[in-house]
Amino acid sequence: ETIPRPLLDRMEVIELSSYTDEEKLQIAKTHLLPKQLKEHGLKKSQLRISDDAIRAVITDYTRESGVRTLERLLGKLCRKAAMRLVETDVKRVDITPKDLKELLGVPHYQDNSRSKQDQIGVVNGLAWTEVGGELLEVEAGVMDGSGKLELTGNLGTVMQESVKAAYTCLRSRAAELGIPKDFYKNKDIHVHFPEGAVPKDGPSAGITICTAIVSALTNRPVRRDVAMTGEISIRGRVLAIGGLKEKTMAALRHGVKTVIIPAENEKDLEEIDQTVRQALQFITVSSADRVLEAALLPADDAAGTISVPAAPAMPIPAPKTRRKPGIRQ
Numbered sequence: 349e350t351i352p353r354p355l356l357d358r359m360e361v362i363e364l365s366s367y368t369d370e371e372k373l374q375i376a377k378t379h380l381l382p383k384q385l386k387e388h389g390l391k392k393s394q395l396r397i398s399d400d401a402i403r404a405v406i407t408d409y410t411r412e413s414g415v416r417t418l419e420r421l422l423g424k425l426c427r428k429a430a431m432r433l434v435e436t437d438v439k440r441v442d443i444t445p446k447d448l449k450e451l452l453g454v455p456h457y458q459d460n461s462r463s464k465q466d467q468i469g470v471v472n473g474l475a476w477t478e479v480g481g482e483l484l485e486v487e488a489g490v491m492d493g494s495g496k497l498e499l500t501g502n503l504g505t506v507m508q509e510s511v512k513a514a515y516t517c518l519r520s521r522a523a524e525l526g527i528p529k530d531f532y533k534n535k536d537i538h539v540h541f542p543e544g545a546v547p548k549d550g551p552s553a554g555i556t557i558c559t560a561i562v563s564a565l566t567n568r569p570v571r572r573d574v575a576m577t578g579e580i581s582i583r584g585r586v587l588a589i590g591g592l593k594e595k596t597m598a599a600l601r602h603g604v605k606t607v608i609i610p611a612e613n614e615k616d617l618e619e620i621d622q623t624v625r626q627a628l629q630f631i632t633v634s635s636a637d638r639v640l641e642a643a644l645l646p647a648d649d650a651a652g653t654i655s656v657p658a659a660p661a662m663p664i665p666a667p668k669t670r671r672k673p674g675i676r677q
Contacts, residue, residue, distance in 0.1 A: 366479060366594060367415065369597060369601065370621050371621070372418060376422060385426060388427060388430050397422075397425065398443065409452055475552070480597060481591065483604070486541060486557055487542065490537055501543075506549050510551065513581065537561060553577075558640075574642065575599045575608070585636075589610060596628060605629060606629045607630055608639055612634075
């Protein structure tokens with residue numbers, strides 16, 4: 349938006365997405381680690397870092413779109429190994445995930461934001477950030493009151509409008525969803541996005557907000573192994589989003605098994621890393637009803653004690669011409 353339109357029309361725009369965790373692993377093994385070994389005077393036979401250890405460094409010690417911090421940390425491991433070789437009689441240093449805390453310190457990031465049990469009014473959303481995808485919990489609470497709608501969590505204008513669109517959708521379809529028609533008169537609804545110090549915005553949280561509010565109003569738990577992304581219209585249509593590649597990588601990293609995406613984004617599945625496609629099950633939806641059907645459990649089930657069958661895997665389309673990824677959340 350900072351480039352004049354006539355000038356932009358004469359330019360070619362190249363969008364670069366962040367590396368996936370699997371891509372970072374291969375870059376580290378093929379390029380970064382050999383480079384650091386050479387710079388620190390170590391032979392390949394003197395230091396061996398397992399793939400699981402490199403993955404742990406990527407997920408627990410870095411949050412970046414590239415690999416600059418990852419290279420610095422591998423260099424630190426090389427220096428620690430060199431010191432151990434000099435000070436002891438060992439001929440080779442083997443580094444596994446359990447050794448990282450001693451060598452690199454306490455992990456900087458912990459992927460513990462996903463609920464460990466099915467909860468009422470708590471939904472796993474997916475967001476795009478400059479350093480990749482992130483799992484974003486959305487909470488909704490319902491109390492007796494006068495029909496107030498309160499939003500907290502440092503939300504931008506677009507996300508506030510998503511909450512209002514979801515609220516209007518529920519009001520217009522209350523009977524179909526099993527919600528009391530007058531809930532907007534005698535129930536106060538509070539929608540909260542945790543980590544209030546972090547600004548949040550983007551047009552992809554509509555179905556997540558809608559599911560959280562319906563769950564709170566109907567007392568139905570939300571499946572803990574499901575995450576979702578998609579915008580919603582006031583008539584209940586699910587609209588396309590961007591950044592699907594990064595969001596699905598975040599879902600896999602947090603242990604999610606099923607991801608709900610807009611039907612219009614089915615063509616973007618070809619961009620997703622093969623490892624992610626094999627590990628996740630995708631449900632494509634075009635209406636809010638299908639989202640609620642896939643994400644909500646019966647009201648009489650106790651949260652956290654339910655064995656939820658996995659959703660049927662959706663066939664993945666064959667790779668086609670690469671499409672530019674979205675640039676917003």
